[in-house]
Every structure is written in C-alpha cells, then in structure tokens.
Amino acid sequence: xxxxxxxxxxxxxxxxxxxxxxxxxxxxxxxxxxxxxxxxxxxxxxxxxxxxxxxxxxxxxxxxxxxxxxxxxxxxxxxxxxxxxxxxxxxxxxxxxxxxxxxxxxxxxxxxxxxxxxxxxxxxxxxxxxxxxxxxxxxxxxxxxxxxxxxxxxxxxxxxxxxxxxxxxxxxxxxxxxxxxxxxxxxxxxxxxxxxxxxxxxxxxxxxxxxxxxxxxxxxxxxxxxxxxxxxxxxxxxxxxxxxxxxxxxxxxxxxxxxxxxxxxxxxxxxxxxxxxxxxxxxxxxxxxxxxxxxxxxxxxxxxxxxxxxxxxxxxxxxxxxxxxxxxxxxxxxxxxxxxxxxxxxxxxxxxxxxxxxxxxxxxxxxxxxxxxxxxxxxxxxxxxxxxxxxxxxxxxxxxxxxxxxxxxxxxxxxxxxxxxxxxxxxxxxxxxxxxxxxxxxxxxxxxxxxxxxxxxxxxxxxxxxxxxxxxxxxxxxxxxxxxxxxxxx
Ligand SMILES: Nc1ncnc2c1ncn2[C@@H]1O[C@H](COP(=O)(O)OP(=O)(O)OP(=O)(O)O)[C@@H](O)[C@H]1O
Numbered sequence: 001x002x003x004x005x006x007x008x009x010x011x012x013x014x015x016x017x018x019x020x021x022x023x024x025x026x027x028x029x030x031x032x033x034x035x036x037x038x039x040x041x042x043x044x045x046x047x048x049x050x051x052x053x054x055x056x057x058x059x060x061x062x063x064x065x066x067x068x069x070x071x072x073x074x075x076x077x078x079x080x081x082x083x084x085x086x087x088x089x090x091x092x093x094x095x096x097x098x099x100x101x102x103x104x105x106x107x108x109x110x111x112x113x114x115x116x117x118x119x120x121x122x123x124x125x126x127x128x129x130x131x132x133x134x135x136x137x138x139x140x141x142x143x144x145x146x147x148x149x150x151x152x153x154x155x156x157x158x159x160x161x162x163x164x165x166x167x168x169x170x171x172x173x174x175x176x177x178x179x180x181x182x183x184x185x186x187x188x189x190x191x192x193x194x195x196x197x198x199x200x201x202x203x204x205x206x207x208x209x210x211x212x213x214x215x216x217x218x219x220x221x222x223x224x225x226x227x228x229x230x231x232x233x234x235x236x237x238x239x240x241x242x243x244x245x246x247x248x249x250x251x252x253x254x255x256x257x258x259x260x261x262x263x264x265x266x267x268x269x270x271x272x273x274x275x276x277x278x279x280x281x282x283x284x285x286x287x288x289x290x291x292x293x294x295x296x297x298x299x300x301x302x303x304x305x306x307x308x309x310x311x312x313x314x315x316x317x318x319x320x321x322x323x324x325x326x327x328x329x330x331x332x333x334x335x336x337x338x339x340x341x342x343x344x345x346x347x348x349x350x351x352x353x354x355x356x357x358x359x360x361x362x363x364x365x366x367x368x369x370x371x372x373x374x375x376x377x378x379x380x381x382x383x384x385x386x387x388x389x390x391x392x393x394x395x396x397x398x399x400x401x402x403x404x405x406x407x408x409x410x411x412x413x414x415x416x417x418x419x420x421x422x423x424x425x426x427x428x429x430x431x432x433x434x435x436x437x438x439x440x441x442x443x444x445x446x447x448x449x450x451x452x453x454x455x456x457x458x459x460x461x462x463x464x465x466x467x468x469x470x471x472x473x474x475x476x477x478x479x480x481x482x483x484x485x486x487x488x489x490x
Contacts, residue, residue, distance in 0.1 A: 001026045001191050002047065002159065007056035009046050015054055015215070016042045022210055022220040026158075027189040029182060031202040033226075034212030035236050040195045041163055043212065047193065048079045048161050060159075074101065078157035080148055080165055092139070092147050093132040096123055099154030119154050125180065126150040141168035149177065153184070160184075162194035166201060178205045199253045203227055204245070211235060227251045269364050269397040269449065270355045280332075281309040281348055281366065289397070291340055292407040293445035296325040298340035301407075306339040307445065309368055309393050314345045342393050342443045346370035350486065352478035356471045360453060361463050365471035366395040367418075369479035374422070374436035376429040383431055383440065391439035392476065394418060396468055398448040402455050409458035410446045410468050416460065417469040418442070421476035425484065 002024040010016030017039045024030045032040045045051040047058060049065050058065045060076055068076070078099070099122075100115040123129040126146045136144060145168055152160055160181070166174040182205055184190040196202035202209055202223065209226040211218040213235045219226050229242040232253060239256040267286055275282045288303040298304050310328065318324045325343065326336040334341075346368045353366040369392045375383060394414050402410070419437045429436045446458075455464040 001028075001061060002193070003057075003059040003062075004047070005057045005059070007046065007053055007058060009052060009054040009056075010039075010042050010215075011051065013054060017046070017212075017215045019056070020212075020217050021056075022217065024159075024191060024193055026191055027185050028191055028207050029185045029205055030191070030193045031206035031209045031223075032193065032195045032212065033197075033199060033202050033209055034218075038212040039215040040212055042215075044079075044161050044163055044193070044195060048077060049073060074155060074157075076157060077159045077161060078152035078155040080152045080160065080162045090136050091133055092128055092136060093119065093123065095136055095147050096128075096132075096150045096154050099151040101155075118156060122150045122153040126153070127176070142170060142173050145169060146173070146177065149180075157190070159191045159193065162192065164195050164197060166196075166198065174201065181205070199227060199232070203250045203252060204248075224251050227253060266451075268362065268399050269447075270362075271353055271364060274353060274364075274366065276348060276351055278348055279311055281351055281368070283307040283366070283395070283397070287449075288338070289447040290402070290450045291445060291447045292411065293340050293342075293447075294443045295340040295342050295445060296322055297329065297336050302340075304338055304340045304447070306334055307395060307447065308334065308339055308341045309348070309351075309366070309395070310341065310343050311348050312343045312345060314372065316343070316345065340445055340447075342445070344368050344370075344391060344393050344443075345372060346391055346393075346479075346483065347486065350479050350482040352475040352482070354471055354475055356467050358467055359463065361455075361467055362399045363464075363467055363471060364395075364397040365468075365475045366397075367472065367475035367479045368393050369418075369421075369476050370483045371422075371427045371436065371439065371480070373440045374427050374429055375438060375440045376432050376434040377437040379429065379432040379434060380440075386440075392418060392442040392479075393444075394442070394472055394476070395445045396447070396472065398446070398455070398464065398468075399451075400448060400453045400455050400464070401450045402446070402448040402458065402464075406455045406458040406464060407446050407448070409462075409465060411444055413458055413460045413465040413469045414444060414446070414472040417472035418476045421473050421480060424477065425480050427480070 004020055004022050007020045008015040008018050032043060034040050042051060046053060096119050123132055126149055128146050128150055131139060136147060165177060169177060178201060181192050185192055206223060208221060209223050210220040211226050218235055227242060229240060232240055241254045241256060243252050243254060245252050269285060273283050273285055285305050288305045291304050292301050293299055325341050329336045329339055329341055348368060351368050355364045372391050396410060396414055422436050427436045458465045458468060460466060460469050
C-alpha cells in the first residue's frame with residue numbers, strides 16, 4: 001500500500017532522514033518509534049507530502065505520492081497531527097464535517113446526505129456525539145483529540161497517519177482510541193501508521209514497528225523482535241527490562257529507576273524476623289522481597305514483605321477461601337497486598353526452621369509438615385479431588401539475587417528434598433499403599449532479597465540449590481518427626 005524506497009529528506013534540503021526503506025500493507029497497524037529527534041515526525045510529514053523527498057521515492061498504491069492531486073491524495077490519506085492548545089470557535093459537528101471536504105464534488109458544494117450520514121456515524125463511534133453542538137474550545141484536550149480523530153475518519157481515508165494520538169488522553173481514552181483504530185484496521189481495512197512514544201502501547205496494538213535512530217532505520221519488524229532489551233537500551237540509552245504482558249503474548253518494557261538506597265536493604269534474613277504462635281507463623285522483613293509462591297494471597301511472582309502461615313482446622317471449608325484469607329489478614333492489621341498468606345491444618349508447634357550459610361550463600365528455611373492427606377503423585381487420579389487446607393508449607397528465604405530460572409529450580413530442588421524426607425519417614429499414600437511424594441495441598445514460597453550475590457541457577461548441585469536441598473530436607477524431616485511423635489503419643 002505504502003512503499004518507502006531509499007528515502008532521504010527533511011527540512012530545506014538537509015537530510016534528517018537517511019536512506020529509509022520499508023513498506024506498509026493494506027489494513028496494517030504500523031508503529032513508528034524512536035527517541036526524541038530521531039526523525040519520526042519528519043518521516044510522517046514526508047509520507048503525508050508536507051515535506052519533500054530529496055532522494056528515493058514514496059509510492060502510494062504503486063504511484064509516486066507527488067503524482068496525486070491534493071483532492072485525490074486526501075481521499076487516500078488523512079492526517080491526525082499533534083494538536084497544540086489552539087482553540088477555534090467551531091462546533092464539534094462543524095469541525096468533524098470539515099473532514100468531508102475531499103468527498104465534495106465541487107468547491108462550496110452543499111453537504112450531501114452521504115456526508116451527513118458519515119459525520120453522524122464517526123461522531124457516534126468516537127463517543128463525541130453528545131457534544132456535537134458544543135464549541136471546540138469548551139472541550140478538554142482528550143475530548144478535542146477525539147473530535148480531530150472523528151474529522152480524520154470522516155474523510156473516509158484508506159490510510160490514517162497519526163502523530164502520538166494518545167498524547168493528552170487518560171488511560172481509559174488511550175485504550176478506547178487504540179481499540180477503535182484497531183477495530184477499523186480489522187473491519188474496514190483501514191491502514192494506520194502512527195508515531196508512539198509509549199513503547200508498551202506500540203507493542204500492544206501494532207502489527208509491526210519501525211525503530212528510528214538518528215534519522216536512520218534501526219529495524220522494521222514484529223514488536224517482539226524490535227523491542228529486544230539490548231536494542232532498546234542502546235537506542236534509548238537507558239536501563240530497561242523486557243517482560244511478557246500478563247494476559248496476552250506481547251512484550252512490555254519496564255524502566256529501571258536509579259537505585260535509591262535507604263540503608264534497610266542491607267538487612268539479612270534470619271530467624272530473628274520470625275514469630276511463631278499457635279495461630280500463625282509470621283515473618284516481617286523491612287523491605288519487599290521478590291517472591292514466587294503458591295500462597296492463597298500473593299501467588300505467582302511478586303514483591304512482598306510479610307509472610308503468613310496460618311493454622312486452620314482440618315474441617316476448614318469456605319466457598320471463597322481467598323476472600324476469607326484477605327479478611328483474616330485485614331482483621332490482624334496485615335495488608336493483603338503486601339502479604340504472601342498460606343494456610344495449614346498442621347499444628348504450628350511442629351514447625352521447623354533453620355538458617356544456613358555456606359561460602360557466603362545464606363538462607364532461611366521454614367517448614368510446617370504433616371501427613372494428613374499424603375499422596376503419591378504418580379497415582380493422584382485414584383484420589384477424589386477436594387480443596388482442603390495445606391499441609392506441608394515450605395518457605396525458602398534467600399539472601400541474594402535470583403534469576404527467574406533460579407526461582408523455578410529452587411522450587412524443584414525444594415520439592416525433591418521434601419519428597420526425600422517423606423520417603424525416609426516411610427510416609428504412605430493410604431489410598432494406593434505406595435510411598436507418598438507429598439500431600440495433596442502443599443504450598444511453597446521462594447523469596448529473595450535480590451541484593452548481594454547473584455545465583456543464576458538453583459538446581460540440586462549448584463551452590464544455592466545444594467543449600468536449599470539440604471535445608472528443606474532437614475526441616476521437613478524434623479517437622480515430620482514432631483508431627484508423628486505428637487499424633488502417636490499415647
Ligand atoms: N522545522 C524544522 N526545521 C529544521 N529542522 C527541524 C525542524 N523540525 C525538526 N527538525 C529537526 O529534525 C530532527 C528530527 O525531528 P523530528 O521532529 O522528526 O523528530 P521526532 O523523532 O519526531 O522527535 P520527537 O520525539 O521529539 O517528537 C531534529 O533534529 C529536529 O531538530
């Protein structure tokens with residue numbers, strides 16, 4: 001649809017853009033990104049014919065843009081520029097109606113029924129219909145932005161060029177506008193070429209991205225390829241991390257602020273932070289720890305500073321155990337947003353904890369273990385499924401920095417060590433009469449200070465993993481022993 005071939009150009013024969021080549025397909029949502037001054041607006045102005053091409057060619061539907069008459073060009077391309085705070089004494093409807101100019105056969109021709117229909121339709125689609133008789137200067141920046149979008153859409157273009165369309169828009173309107181544009185690309189085959197400063201929005205909505213750097217084309221490809229961490233760090237000269245979006249398969253970019261040391265970050269986790277009562281085991285740490293857990297609250301990856309393992313009766317039944325746990329934490333002046341909360345039916349006096357340190361690698365392990373619903377995971381299907389309170393809850397606190405791999409490998413190592421302890425205690429699955437590998441509702445937490453030594457791996461023979469395995473094995477064994485002694489007491 002649009003072909004940019006070896007294009008150089010800019011202002012008064014000075015080539016701001018150098019040797020740019022890419023094409024945009026029909027119905028594509030195409031994003032232009034790059035740091036300030038990299039040439040994004042210049043490129044958009046060249047595509048819209050405002051700035052001349054010095055060398056190379058810009059073709060629209062296989063014809064050079066210079067061969068189009070102004071009116072024909074306007075039937076193809078509409079431009080939504082970055083609007084300043086200027087205001088006009090036009091009504092919303094009058095402003096939108098200006099978009100129909102290219103479709104009027106003669107100059108000063110009166111508005112046709114078709115013009116009226118299109119204007120009404122786009123005003124409804126952009127949510128400005130109820131302001132249609134208001135003057136533009138009465139509207140907020142975001143509302144005005146939607147009026148200009150409606151004006152561009154009223155032009156019924158095949159291509160829409162946008163310079164930072166979400167500028168001035170609040171979160172909901174950003175989503176609404178981009179959802180609307182995306183819908184038009186899908187249902188009306190509208191082609192959108194848009195400049196974005198927000199790389200995350202560009203990633204969410206664009207089919208492809210062009211990254212400009214100092215007037216040159218760095219890359220033009222799918223968002224996942226363009227938004228590689230090293231590339232964005234180099235081009236934008238700032239520290240970032242790339243993450244997958246939690247709900248859809250699109251990359252997201254996070255800024256990493258300068259380290260703001262408060263002094264508390266140097267604290268080391270050990271048993272002095274632990275409080276054990278019959279009702280709950282708590283650990284409060286002065287700063288948030290990066291966690292991976294299967295807690296009732298705080299599950300998955302997160303940052304938390306309070307950890308709770310709460311005793312509940314074996315007959316605990318609740319239709320919404322998560323909400324019940326949140327209410328419980330609140331009733332104990334604990335913030336559920338900052339707390340990994342677990343439950344166990346085990347007596348908390350059977351807890352076993354241990355701080356370990358070998359060659360500068362230090363951690364704290366806390367385990368509550370019982371065998372109430374011991375299961376052999378190889379034959380889990382022989383058990384009826386039931387949601388019951390947890391039994392073996394394993395906490396691993398690491399004074400160090402863990403990679404994502406290390407977090408996952410620590411979970412594996414801790415689970416293997418737990419199973420070994422169960423095997424040594426000859427704990428049986430009473431349904432299958434085979435050795436139990438765990439219990440049916442065990443929970444785990446790996447928490448790390450993300451300061452100090454870096455642990456890339458947590459497998460069983462790595463410096464970190466071997467300590468995790470040793471500690472979880474010892475604590476599970478001890479806690480099981482206490483549990484068994486107590487239940488077998490005459
Ligand atoms: N009217 C102009 N005359 C001469 N040079 C200009 C003009 N407008 C912009 N430039 C220069 O062209 C270069 C690219 O500017 P452009 O506005 O295209 O960058 P951009 O990527 O859109 O930047 P931003 O993210 O800040 O909007 C800059 O070095 C700028 O100083």
